[in-house]
Amino acid sequence: MKTTKYILLALTLLGLTASCMDSDWSAPAEETGVKSYGNKYIQATNLKTIAELKALYSSEINNNGLRVVKEAMQIRGIVTGNDEGGNIYNTLYIQDATGAIAVSVAQGGLYGPFAVGQAVLVELQGLYVGGYGKQPQIGTSYTNPNREDATPQVGRMSRYQWQEHYRLLSKDDALMDGINVTPTELTGDMGNLNIAQHCGLLVKLKGVVLSEADGKAVFAPDDGSVPLTSNCANRSINGLKNVVLRTSTYANFAKSTLPTGRVNITAVASRYNDTWQLLMRTERDIEAAE
Numbered sequence: 001m002k003t004t005k006y007i008l009l010a011l012t013l014l015g016l017t018a019s020c021m022d023s024d025w026s027a028p029a030e031e032t033g034v035k036s037y038g039n040k041y042i043q044a045t046n047l048k049t050i051a052e053l054k055a056l057y058s059s060e061i062n063n064n065g066l067r068v069v070k071e072a073m074q075i076r077g078i079v080t081g082n083d084e085g086g087n088i089y090n091t092l093y094i095q096d097a098t099g100a101i102a103v104s105v106a107q108g109g110l111y112g113p114f115a116v117g118q119a120v121l122v123e124l125q126g127l128y129v130g131g132y133g134k135q136p137q138i139g140t141s142y143t144n145p146n147r148e149d150a151t152p153q154v155g156r157m158s159r160y161q162w163q164e165h166y167r168l169l170s171k172d173d174a175l176m177d178g179i180n181v182t183p184t185e186l187t188g189d190m191g192n193l194n195i196a197q198h199c200g201l202l203v204k205l206k207g208v209v210l211s212e213a214d215g216k217a218v219f220a221p222d223d224g225s226v227p228l229t230s231n232c233a234n235r236s237i238n239g240l241k242n243v244v245l246r247t248s249t250y251a252n253f254a255k256s257t258l259p260t261g262r263v264n265i266t267a268v269a270s271r272y273n274d275t276w277q278l279l280m281r282t283e284r285d286i287e288a289a290e
Helices: 002-022 050-056 058-062 159-163
Strands: 066-068 074-081 091-095 100-106 119-123 128-132 135-142 153-155 166-169 184-187 201-209 232-236 243-248 262-272 275-279 286-288
Touching (some): 050 058, 050 100, 058 128, 128 153, 135 262, 243 262
Parallel strands (some): 184 201, 243 275
Antiparallel strands (some): 074 091, 074 119, 119 166, 128 135
16 A cells, blocks of 8 residues: 555656646746846837936936936936946946936946946836936935935935836847947047036046056055045046046955056046046956057
8 A cells, every 4th residue: 555655656746847847937038138137118119318318307417406207218328337346336337329327226246237338228217317426327316314404316226126127138229229339539638528418428548647656556445545435545647637536445456556657547437526537347447558
């Protein structure tokens, strides 16, 4: 009798195993790659360029305020900045042929689905657009609970909210026609750029010298040897006013030695009020100039 029971049990388990193997959960998803992330149902019904979006919300951006997007509205562009090197925190920079903007997301590891060069479509309805230090940003409304006089500002949306607001695109998607982002090359200074129009742009500043580079100084020391603001060190560049190379003490290259001599710096040219803040993505973004 026991033998019979064991045989029946084995046959039952075998049947269950076969059933599981045939079920959908164990099979590869039908949609992989770009369709595995975000909200695949987002459509470009009211597409705006980044320049148009910034113009619509110029008052909020210039006054460090914010306003919710109430109607269906989308932008699309290419990711130019992420957290791969630990220097850009909880933020993506997206650029199209007209300009760039920051997207604030409370999520680490953004460089996984949002590698530099990844195309993305963003649905703005329900999100907020505003400015922090006049840097245009997309996010949510945040009020500092530790300050009685705090006013709402653009803050980081949750990863779950962000998940509902983007769709990854392939580079050959029709929506990406005419958008092929490369760094804007600048020789010696930032003089050819307008800080309001071009902030957030990916640039390559060529043939400059870092003022503090003496063969010993590092990008972002945390030993008190240099002043820090929000755990970041600002390094100056010879001959340039209102331009700093800004590095977080949490960046992977924070303790790397500043290169001496003339260098080329590829960076996201963000702004804080009237100062350009160059944000390297990884240590690969700096090289000796020819």
